[in-house]
Amino acid sequence: MAATTAREILGTRAIQAGFIAGGMALWYYATDVAGVSHLFLPKIGSVYRELSELIVKGAVLAPLRVTLTSVAISYFIAAVGGIGAGYLVARSAYLVRVLEPVFAGMFAIPITLFFPLFVLYFGIGAESKIAYGAAYAFFPIALNTIAGFGNVERRLIDSARSMGASDAQLFRRVLLPAAFPVILTGLRIGFFICFASVLGGETLLSRTGLGHQIAYAAELMESARMYAWIVLVIVISTSLNALVSRIETYQQRWQQ
Amino acid sequence: MSASLDAATAGRLARGAARRPLPPVFARLAILIALLALWEFYARMFGDPAFVRPPTEVVHALFGKILAEDTVRQAILLTFWELAVAFALAVAIALPVGLVVGATRFTHRSLFPVVLLLYAIPQVTVLPLFILIFGLGPAGKIAFGVSHGVFPIVVNVVAGLRNVNPLFVNSARSMGANRLQIVRRVVLPSVIGSFFAGLRLSMTMTLLGVLLAELYVSTAGIGYFTQLYSETFDPAPLFALITVLALMAIALNEAVRRAELRSSRWRG
Amino acid sequence: MANAAAVTIDRVSHDFGSAGDARHVKAIDNISLDVARGEFVALLGPSGCGKSTLLNIVGGLLQPTAGEVRVGDVVVRGPLPHDIAFVFQENTLFPWNTIVQNFHVALEFQGVPKREWNERSMRALQSVGMQGFAAHYPGQLSVGMKQRIQMARAICLETAILLMDEPFAALDEQTRMVLGEDLSVLLAKTGKTIVFVTHSLAEAVFLADRIVVTTARPARIKKILEVGEAHPRDRRFMTSDKFNALRNELYELLHDEIRQTVEMMRDVSRPG
Numbered sequence: 035m036a037a038t039t040a041r042e043i044l045g046t047r048a049i050q051a052g053f054i055a056g057g058m059a060l061w062y063y064a065t066d067v068a069g070v071s072h073l074f075l076p077k078i079g080s081v082y083r084e085l086s087e088l089i090v091k092g093a094v095l096a097p098l099r100v101t102l103t104s105v106a107i108s109y110f111i112a113a114v115g116g117i118g119a120g121y122l123v124a125r126s127a128y129l130v131r132v133l134e135p136v137f138a139g140m141f142a143i144p145i146t147l148f149f150p151l152f153v154l155y156f157g158i159g160a161e162s163k164i165a166y167g168a169a170y171a172f173f174p175i176a177l178n179t180i181a182g183f184g185n186v187e188r189r190l191i192d193s194a195r196s197m198g199a200s201d202a203q204l205f206r207r208v209l210l211p212a213a214f215p216v217i218l219t220g221l222r223i224g225f226f227i228c229f230a231s232v233l234g235g236e237t238l239l240s241r242t243g244l245g246h247q248i249a250y251a252a253e254l255m256e257s258a259r260m261y262a263w264i265v266l267v268i269v270i271s272t273s274l275n276a277l278v279s280r281i282e283t284y285q286q287r288w289q290q
Numbered sequence: 291m292s293a294s295l296d297a298a299t300a301g302r303l304a305r306g307a308a309r310r311p312l313p314p315v316f317a318r319l320a321i322l323i324a325l326l327a328l329w330e331f332y333a334r335m336f337g338d339p340a341f342v343r344p345p346t347e348v349v350h351a352l353f354g355k356i357l358a359e360d361t362v363r364q365a366i367l368l369t370f371w372e373l374a375v376a377f378a379l380a381v382a383i384a385l386p387v388g389l390v391v392g393a394t395r396f397t398h399r400s401l402f403p404v405v406l407l408l409y410a411i412p413q414v415t416v417l418p419l420f421i422l423i424f425g426l427g428p429a430g431k432i433a434f435g436v437s438h439g440v441f442p443i444v445v446n447v448v449a450g451l452r453n454v455n456p457l458f459v460n461s462a463r464s465m466g467a468n469r470l471q472i473v474r475r476v477v478l479p480s481v482i483g484s485f486f487a488g489l490r491l492s493m494t495m496t497l498l499g500v501l502l503a504e505l506y507v508s509t510a511g512i513g514y515f516t517q518l519y520s521e522t523f524d525p526a527p528l529f530a531l532i533t534v535l536a537l538m539a540i541a542l543n544e545a546v547r548r549a550e551l552r553s554s555r556w557r558g
Numbered sequence: 559m560a561n562a563a564a565v566t567i568d569r570v571s572h573d574f575g576s577a578g579d580a581r582h583v584k585a586i587d588n589i590s591l592d593v594a595r596g597e598f599v600a601l602l603g604p605s606g607c608g609k610s611t612l613l614n615i616v617g618g619l620l621q622p623t624a625g626e627v628r629v630g631d632v633v634v635r636g637p638l639p640h641d642i643a644f645v646f647q648e649n650t651l652f653p654w655n656t657i658v659q660n661f662h663v664a665l666e667f668q669g670v671p672k673r674e675w676n677e678r679s680m681r682a683l684q685s686v687g688m689q690g691f692a693a694h695y696p697g698q699l700s701v702g703m704k705q706r707i708q709m710a711r712a713i714c715l716e717t718a719i720l721l722m723d724e725p726f727a728a729l730d731e732q733t734r735m736v737l738g739e740d741l742s743v744l745l746a747k748t749g750k751t752i753v754f755v756t757h758s759l760a761e762a763v764f765l766a767d768r769i770v771v772t773t774a775r776p777a778r779i780k781k782i783l784e785v786g787e788a789h790p791r792d793r794r795f796m797t798s799d800k801f802n803a804l805r806n807e808l809y810e811l812l813h814d815e816i817r818q819t820v821e822m823m824r825d826v827s828r829p830g
Binding site: 045046047049050053054073074128131132135136139142143144146147148149150151153154155226229230233234237238239245248249251252253255257260261264267268271272275 | 314317318399403404406407412413415416418419421423494498501502505506517519520523525528529536540543
Binding site for chain 2: 617618619637639640642643644646648650652654655663664666667668669695715
């Protein structure tokens with residue numbers, strides 16, 4: 035893809051902002067004027083009130099902490115496990131041929147299917163979400179690590195060896211830098227899968243966390259509160275998204 | 291982590307025995323058999339029956355409880371049906387949307403940012419909302435599946451349209467092709483490749499959406515049974531049920547992959 | 559009486575971007591040239607000097623910012639599929655169609671009735687000896703074979719004029735040699751008018767009746783050399799003194815232009 039200019043990015047953001055503004059105008063019209071059922075679509079005012087109440091009363095903090103720590107722990111496990119396993123497999127071309135299709139095939143099955151198993155073994159506390167998130171995010175990270183290390187050009191390795199590079203030097207100076215961008219992509223995908231999985235797990239079956247709050251509000255038919263939590267999660271998710279993009283840009287510039 | 295150790299051990303065992311690496315297919319089979327054997331042994335010797343049952347019992351539960359029982363079988367079939375409908379709807383919606391968004395620079399510039407915005411929201415956040423609106427029946431599951439499945443197709447079709455080789459267009463123009471002919475003979479065939487690539491991801495995503503919705507609604511459908519077996523600590527039928535669904539997922543994925551291969555025979 | 563020249567290039571100039579724009583480039587500066595019917599003219603010049611742009615203008619894929627091109631008496635304002643056929647350097651065979659389907663699509667674009675498609679396609683394939691590959695996909699063929707087929711496709715369109723933009727540039731020396739000889743034979747047989755862009759000196763001398771040497775950007779005509787050797791040409795010509803003399807003269811003419819082009823590129827890449 036052609037490099038996006040600053041102006042293009044600005045244009046994109048403007049359109050997205052315009053879309054959101056338009057959406058909100060439509061929302062206001064639907065609820066306050068056209069009289070759409072408040073069960074499905076509460077008034078913007080009500081949602082805003084609930085949201086402020088949540089923030090002011092600090093009810094946001096506990097679920098936020100649970101979710102974010104769950105994500106952090108499960109992502110750490112997935113990253114270490116994924117890169118470790120990926121590296122070990124990538125060392126042997128044979129192992130790659132045997133195992134890579136297995137990993138790829140397993141990724142095609144939504145790991146969500148196994149969620150009940152995680153609940154069975156870890157209970158309905160945060161542990162099951164952590165395990166579930168870690169398991170799900172493991173695959174893209176491992177697959178990308180295998181691909182990253184596996185696709186280092188033979189010629190680069192030969193060239194370094196001919197100049198007398200040791201194993202450690204080869205790893206640090208050739209393999210790691212060459213594989214890094216692909217691994218990073220895997221880490222990025224893995225992060226969002228981890229975040230969505232933890233949230234999903236909390237929504238499906240939990241007593242804590244942001245996902246649970248959304249599901250609980252839905253159960254009680256308190257639409258305004260549910261929408262408030264949804265808005266909150268979307269804001270957090272978008273911020274994380276932006277943060278990850280920023281980190282990625284810094285990494286790229288540093289690599290240059 | 292222990293899985294990879296077992297794999298390495300099994301691999302080494304297999305290699306040692308043959309004195310030459312097994313073809314990967316057999317290696318995988320060997321690993322699978324080794325894991326199953328390990329599982330069987332562990333479950334019978336040490337396993338807490340509330341959490342672990344040997345594979346033989348799982349197979350037994352498969353035919354005894356899952357496939358035999360009407361209610362469970364119907365739940366599975368319902369899920370499959372919901373998936374089929376959701377996938378078909380997703381394609382029917384996403385293909386024209388993708389074609390429109392990617393058609394001109396203007397539509398791309400003005401509409402694609404919206405697509406990206408929606409794609410960035412973790413959809414599981416609005417799962418309770420979907421169920422609230424569409425109810426506890428199949429409609430909600432289908433709707434949630436559709437909302438997952440449309441994005442890969444739209445993104446891929448848009449990319450396919452943007453990446454039509456201008457050289458081909460120029461060549462066609464020089465031979466006298468009019469706009470309609472260029473679209474039919476150059477643009478569309480170019481896009482079909484991308485479309486099929488997006489199709490497979492769409493199938494996985496649609497399945498994800500339907501599954502999430504099913505698991506969320508634990509009053510009926512497979513969500514009911516997974517919760518039932520979990521709560522009564524009856525792992526055998528739980529494993530069996532999950533296995534059936536996993537096989538269904540693999541089969542569907544494979545079907546789409548075959549269709550993709552057949553459409554891109556010319557890639558040589 | 560109709561104009562004796564098949565193609566007339568009349569004071570053509572072309573600019574990319576407008577004057578004052580940071581990215582303004584004058585590609586062609588006031589070129590005029592008459593190409594006679596049945597003549598093979600080679601456009602020879604340093605890389606990036608505007609030869610391909612000129613070819614695209616002649617073929618109606620691009621409108622010049624000044625001047626005009628005429629085919630016979632008709633001013634070129636767009637593609638003329640019944641008079642002009644292109645052969646590009648890169649592959650323009652549609653990868654999703656088989657070879658013969660590619661020919662059919664080309665004939666469909668040109669507006670030829672369906673009943674003639676099969677016969678014309680197979681005849682064109684036979685003329686380059688590739689009839690055995692009719693049912694293959696382009697992805698299954700080598701670069702040399704694809705170029706041979708692209709030539710056949712251009713021939714199958716039965717146009718009087720052929721425009722070729724460095725068609726053999728992507729090929730190795732040996733394939734080039736073979737295709738060059740075949741093209742020469744084809745020429746003698748069909749009497750088409752050909753304008754051929756190249757930056758290979760040997761190729762220009764071997765194939766052309768006249769060689770138009772262009773300057774570095776912006777392209778102007780530096781000199782026109784007459785080869786004066788009948789087609790089909792063969793290895794005796796390639797190893798003759800006349801061939802070497804012509805090639806040496808081309809080398810002298812081009813050397814400075816090539817140097818200048820390299821200097822220009824270095825200036826562009828220098829920061830600030």
